[in-house]
Amino acid sequence: MVGRVIADVEILDARLVQPVDPRDVRGAMRGRRVEAIDRRGKYLLIRLEGDLVATHHLRMTGSFAVPPKSPVPTHVRLRYLLAERVHPVLYNDPRRFGTLVVATMAETDAHLDARLGPEPLGADWDATSLHRAIHHRTAPIKALLLDQRVVAGLGNIYVDEACFLAGIPPQAAGDRITRPMAARLVTHVRARLEEAIDVGGSTLRDYRGVEGEIGGMRERFLAYGRAGLPCLVCGMTMRGTRIAGRGTTWCPRCQPAVRAR
DNA sequence: CTTTTTCCCTGGACGC
DNA sequence: TGCGTCCAGGGAAAAA
Numbered sequence: 001m002v003g004r005v006i007a008d009v010e011i012l013d014a015r016l017v018q019p020v021d022p023r024d025v026r027g028a029m030r031g032r033r034v035e036a037i038d039r040r041g042k043y044l045l046i047r048l049e050g051d052l053v054a055t056h057h058l059r060m061t062g063s064f065a066v067p068p069k070s071p072v073p074t075h076v077r078l079r080y081l082l083a084e085r086v087h088p089v090l091y092n093d094p095r096r097f098g099t100l101v102v103a104t105m106a107e108t109d110a111h112l113d114a115r116l117g118p119e120p121l122g123a124d125w126d127a128t129s130l131h132r133a134i135h136h137r138t139a140p141i142k143a144l145l146l147d148q149r150v151v152a153g154l155g156n157i158y159v160d161e162a163c164f165l166a167g168i169p170p171q172a173a174g175d176r177i178t179r180p181m182a183a184r185l186v187t188h189v190r191a192r193l194e195e196a197i198d199v200g201g202s203t204l205r206d207y208r209g210v211e212g213e214i215g216g217m218r219e220r221f222l223a224y225g226r227a228g229l230p231c232l233v234c235g236m237t238m239r240g241t242r243i244a245g246r247g248t249t250w251c252p253r254c255q256p257a258v259r260a261r
Numbered sequence: 262c263t264t265t266t267t268c269c270c271t272g273g274a275c276g277c
Numbered sequence: 278t279g280c281g282t283c284c285a286g287g288g289a290a291a292a293a
Contacts, residue, residue, distance in 0.1 A: 042287075057287080058287095059270095060287070061270090061286095075271090095269090095272080097286080097287070138264080139263075139265090143264080148287090155286080156285090156286065244265080245265080245266070245286080246287095247286080
């Protein structure tokens with residue numbers, strides 16, 4: 001899309017852009033050239049000429065498809081028609097959790113800055129900054145890592161994976177996470193994210209790459225979704241519970257309870 | 262202030 | 278096969 005002019009935007013599901021009138025979004029984007037596409041946390045930013053940003057969030061089931069390399073998906077909610085290109089870029093989202101906001105750069109930055117902490121793959125996120133952000137908190141470490149203001153971009157899968165690899169039980173309170181433990185979390189969050197990116201993401205059911213590809217990460221899960229199954233490291237039965245409203249899996253042997261202070 | 266719970270939404274899995 | 282029920286989860290909003 002970068003460098004091309006958006007000839008038109010067809011919004012097939014008005015709820016995608018609520019509470020804004022879909023006609024305003026269409027009118028604002030039409031005829032503008034795409035200058036760049038960026039990401040902040042889980043937000044996808046389509047930067048348009050003339051100080052305008054289209055901010056997509058895919059939630060769990062959103063994906064972009066680029067025919068004809070990709071098959072046309074079954075739940076297309078929006079079509080970007082590009083000048084001098086036959087096939088539109090499609091936004092697909094069976095469950096309609098995804099969102100789209102169109103705003104100026106300043107409005108977009110303000111919106112994101114209020115919601116997002118440091119990037120997990122960025123230089124400013126390290127053991128010290130994580131420890132500082134959570135050492136006074138009593139919520140479980142899993143809830144804190146899912147909090148996008150603590151660190152931007154982690155979801156349920158990667159938090160379970162990182163806690164497992166770091167040997168820290170997900171229910172451990174933030175104020176019991178020592179600096180060395182924070183260092184292990186940072187290391188394993190980074191390693192797991194980079195590995196997932198390399199293999200094309202974690203398709204569970206709906207996620208697809210723009211050419212329809214299924215992500216390769218789901219065969220590599222060590223913790224996520226393995227409750228009741230043997231731990232791939234020690235063989236003990238993995239336990240399942242609910243933390244921060246999310247299904248949570250951990251190994252009682254590899255992630256022993258943190259000692260009270 | 263922090264933390265927890267509820268809600269949104271739909272397709273797939275499962276039981277009968 | 279068909280129907281009902283439950284579950285998955287990111288983030289906003291409400292409740293505690």
